[in-house]
Amino acid sequence: xxxxxxxxxxxxxxxxxxxxxxxxxxxxxxxxxxxxxxxxxxxxxxxxxxxxxxxxxxxxxxxxxxxxxxxxxxxxxxxxxxxxxxxxxxxxxxxxxxxxxxxxxxxxxxxxxxxxxxxxxxxxxxxxxxxxxxxxxxxxxxxxxxxxxxxxxxxxxxxxxxxxxxxxxxxxxxxxxxxxxxxxxxxxxxxxxxxxxxxxxxxxxxxxxxxxxxxxxxxxxxxxxxxxxxxxxxxxxxxxxxxxxxxxxxxxxxxxxxxxxxxxxxxxxxxxxxxxxxxxxxxxxxxxxx
Amino acid sequence: xxxxxxxxxxxxxxxxxxxxxxxxxxxxxxxxxxxxxxxxxxxxxxxxxxxxxxxxxxxxxxxxxxxxxxxxxxxxxxxxxxxxxxxxxxxxxxxxxxxxxxxxxxxxxxxxxxxxxxxxxxxxxxxxxxxxxxxxxxxxxxxxxxxxxxxxxxxxxxxxxxxxxxxxxxxxxxxxxxxxxxxxxxxxxxxxxxxxxxxxxxxxxxxxxxxxxxxxxxxxxxxxxxxxxxxxxxxxxxxxxxxxxxxxxxxxxx
Numbered sequence: 001x002x003x004x005x006x007x008x009x010x011x012x013x014x015x016x017x018x019x020x021x022x023x024x025x026x027x028x029x030x031x032x033x034x035x036x037x038x039x040x041x042x043x044x045x046x047x048x049x050x051x052x053x054x055x056x057x058x059x060x061x062x063x064x065x066x067x068x069x070x071x072x073x074x075x076x077x078x079x080x081x082x083x084x085x086x087x088x089x090x091x092x093x094x095x096x097x098x099x100x101x102x103x104x105x106x107x108x109x110x111x112x113x114x115x116x117x118x119x120x121x122x123x124x125x126x127x128x129x130x131x132x133x134x135x136x137x138x139x140x141x142x143x144x145x146x147x148x149x150x151x152x153x154x155x156x157x158x159x160x161x162x163x164x165x166x167x168x169x170x171x172x173x174x175x176x177x178x179x180x181x182x183x184x185x186x187x188x189x190x191x192x193x194x195x196x197x198x199x200x201x202x203x204x205x206x207x208x209x210x211x212x213x214x215x216x217x218x219x220x221x222x223x224x225x226x227x228x229x230x231x232x233x234x235x236x237x238x239x240x241x242x243x244x245x246x247x248x249x250x251x252x253x254x255x256x257x258x259x260x261x262x263x264x265x266x267x268x269x270x271x272x273x274x275x276x277x278x279x280x281x282x283x284x285x286x287x288x289x290x
Numbered sequence: 291x292x293x294x295x296x297x298x299x300x301x302x303x304x305x306x307x308x309x310x311x312x313x314x315x316x317x318x319x320x321x322x323x324x325x326x327x328x329x330x331x332x333x334x335x336x337x338x339x340x341x342x343x344x345x346x347x348x349x350x351x352x353x354x355x356x357x358x359x360x361x362x363x364x365x366x367x368x369x370x371x372x373x374x375x376x377x378x379x380x381x382x383x384x385x386x387x388x389x390x391x392x393x394x395x396x397x398x399x400x401x402x403x404x405x406x407x408x409x410x411x412x413x414x415x416x417x418x419x420x421x422x423x424x425x426x427x428x429x430x431x432x433x434x435x436x437x438x439x440x441x442x443x444x445x446x447x448x449x450x451x452x453x454x455x456x457x458x459x460x461x462x463x464x465x466x467x468x469x470x471x472x473x474x475x476x477x478x479x480x481x482x483x484x485x486x487x488x489x490x491x492x493x494x495x496x497x498x499x500x501x502x503x504x505x506x507x508x509x510x511x512x513x514x515x516x517x518x519x520x521x522x523x524x525x526x527x528x529x530x531x532x533x534x535x536x537x538x539x540x541x542x543x544x
């Protein structure tokens with residue numbers, strides 16, 4: 001009897017939200033975005049580009065605002081400012097004695113501030129809240145097309161140059177020695193980072209998009225010593241987080257972006273504590289194969 | 291005479307200078323090595339050994355001077371897979387999720403198609419290389435689970451798989467077990483017989499006397515260079531390790 005009640009409850013927990021069109025769309029789009037960010041996440045965590053991810057995702061803000069104001073695809077504006085911020089970081093770093101992490105912090109907060117000022121100045125229907133914190137439930141049809149296009153592009157780029165990018169993250173000097181264009185790979189990874197930030201910000205917003213780009217990879221890194229497995233775990237954990245996050249936000253009336261990232265953080269915490277080999281409580285003996 | 295013979299040098303570095311943001315790391319350094327020669331690169335920490343390697347691999351640009359590899363430019367040498375670099379243990383992320391096989395296969399990337407999909411010949415080259423460093427039974431093991439010596443052998447195998455004519459080894463004997471040390475020594479003799487040119491940096495004076503035909507003593511520039519028996523003298527070693535930096539001797543503009 002109890003069991004029956006529980007199963008009815010679970011069924012309605014899963015099925016009820018699916019009866020709404022906006023929820024189905026949100027779940028699909030957020031899963032796609034999560035998969036792309038999760039895919040990229042393995043590279044970023046191994047390259048040590050967490051701060052770079054934070055910088056790029058914040059720097060796209062003025063681009064999004066300007067694009068909205070001019071009626072252009074927001075991804076275009078975001079992409080230009082994302083790549084521009086990285087170029088500027090590189091330039092300032094090279095031409096001054098200020099340390100890299102300082103330059104990164106300086107440039108991205110500058111861009112972010114510009115974005116906020118622009119929102120307050122440009123009279124339009126830009127919703128600051130949805131840019132900052134995401135709005136997966138209110139995603140428009142043109143946004144869907146852009147997101148699908150960008151996601152496919154990133155996945156194709158990362159797949160075609162997968163081995164080169166692994167080598168670039170692992171041992172760029174060897175890559176250079178055997179005649180591989182390291183500069184190209186550097187900018188390729190940055191391009192993918194900007195594009196992923198652009199699609200990610202719809203789900204969880206500018207403030208939290210960096211979590212989409214680093215947490216799944218970090219979680220996966222604790223669970224495996226194989227790059228392919230790391231990518232798979234990273235993508236799966238990102239998708240699960242998005243789906244669960246949206247469900248929780250539906251049922252408990254929570255901010256969706258925050259809810260998604262919080263689930264990701266909990267999954268990381270779980271791996272941090274219980275990962276067979278690299279967790280705090282090592283269950284290596286229980287799971288001798290990994 | 292030199293003009294006619296320039297192709298006979300595997301490595302021909304002439305008056306090379308490297309600076310990082312205006313800070314001189316290496317200046318007026320010369321080195322000429324032929325096929326089958328083993329040269330030791332000796333100097334203090336910060337004397338420019340890794341910088342020298344970086345310049346020879348093209349990882350940093352030289353601000354002055356000229357580097358010829360087999361008589362050609364560095365770019366062509368890179369395309370021809372002429373140079374293999376074996377990093378020192380601290381130079382790589384030992385926790386990176388790749389296996390021994392993956393790392394050795396990276397030695398073949400430069401001669402593969404854009405997707406880096408291995409051909410039969412690449413697979414054979416990787417197998418042979420892993421066998422030569424005696425790691426066959428560990429070939430699918432992640433490098434995170436290897437000992438320092440096994441990891442060093444993995445990178446040596448990568449250089450072997452690359453089939454480069456020039457090997458640059460940064461501290462090949464640092465932090466390795468006796469078995470690995472013995473294996474590396476044997477490989478050096480084989481490499482020499484195969485006509486490979488080897489430049490290795492080391493802190494260990496015994497290794498220099500044991501393996502190196504030539505020695506290059508550096509302290510931001512060349513202090514002494516020549517046959518080990520002639521150049522590797524206590525006086526030269528003292529001036530290499532006790533000498534003052536060029537900034538102190540000649541002022542910062544040098």
